[in-house]
Amino acid sequence: MSSTVHHRKAQGEQTRKAILQCAMDLATVDGLTGLSIGGLAKELKMSKSGLFAHFGSKEALQLAVIEGARNFVLREVVRPALRTPKGLSRLWSLCEAWLCYTEQQPFRGGCFFAATSTEFNSRPGPIRDRLAEIMAERQQTFARLITKAQQVGNIHDSADANQLAYELDMLLFGANWAFQLYGDADVIVRSRLAMRHRLQSVCTHPKEFITAI
Amino acid sequence: MSSTVHHRKAQGEQTRKAILQCAMDLATVDGLTGLSIGGLAKELKMSKSGLFAHFGSKEALQLAVIEGARNFVLREVVRPALRTPKGLSRLWSLCEAWLCYTEQQPFRGGCFFAATSTEFNSRPGPIRDRLAEIMAERQQTFARLITKAQQVGNIHDSADANQLAYELDMLLFGANWAFQLYGDADVIVRSRLAMRHRLQSVCTHPKEFITAI
């Protein structure tokens, strides 16, 4: 009896995960608004209402997809990069991880959060609020790693950590945009170059930084 | 007779312009895909099919809106900035013009091309192609002004004009995105600061540049 219940629950969880994985990809191309329950159901070969039952409303589905994408990015991009030794190398490792994520294009429409945060830029509501939080999180992670690099003496204390975090974030954001629009890996190189030069300008040992890459 | 015909033509042109102006604004919020003929007609208090007759298809409407927005930006942002004397001051004038455009927010959803080029990033077709062309135009304009500033001796010849143009473009793109999402003018300041420092780093007379602002 109990094992049947557990099996059903596990099956439900698995279906839910499959839905979210598929929805993430579709949303990067058609947007969270363009994401339709019927279209999603067809792609997964299940009925519209069967899929709908997992979430209860389109907004709940959208919010669930957002959390799914956040977990994906934390697991695949951020956490692996944070395993690098602290200081400048950890900071640079995170920059490279984001550039790789952009170039590898795990979703057809590129970075999930670049696409959806732009889509909901000017549409107030819980979805916009959550996306804004997540994007702020990313910039704060950069600011934290920069401050740490200052504490261990890799970056000059005179540098403004928040300003620097903003600039790195915008160069990553731009790389994703340009790479999606032109499909040309040159823009990855351009953003990498710009980030490297910017970091070198505030480094305590610029020459070590060049060779450390 | 002839005057009636002319009057009708002029009236038609005026209606068309009103449609495009309204559509531009709606598209920055809901996207070119979310832009619906019915919704647009309701906003303009005319019938759906009456509006439809001006364009013949949704895609034709979308392409017309894109050209309307391009003309708007050339008229309101680019051309006025190009009246500044050539060299570094003209280049900086264009940067400031774009930042002002971002902060003044002529459309509810911010920069028309930032919004729509991201929306069509991964959707091949004539709309994506045209948006990509227009965005490349903007970057090329920057590259041209940088090269000119090198020719008149304001910027070192060693600077890579295309790389610099890319970086300025991404900082402007980022400012629009962040300003729309957080509604905080601090990001305009951050982008301005980053652009200024970047230009100073390649200037032949950095001190003159600071005071020239």
Next chain:
DNA sequence: CCTACCGATCGGTAGG
């Protein structure tokens, strides 16, 4: 998880 259905809205057409 399913079938069958709801009202609303979509892009587009016929005919004037």
Next chain:
DNA sequence: CCTACCGATCGGTAGG
């Protein structure tokens, strides 16, 4: 420029 209409699809519900 209009009214009246088309088939398709939207988010969501009833009932199982």
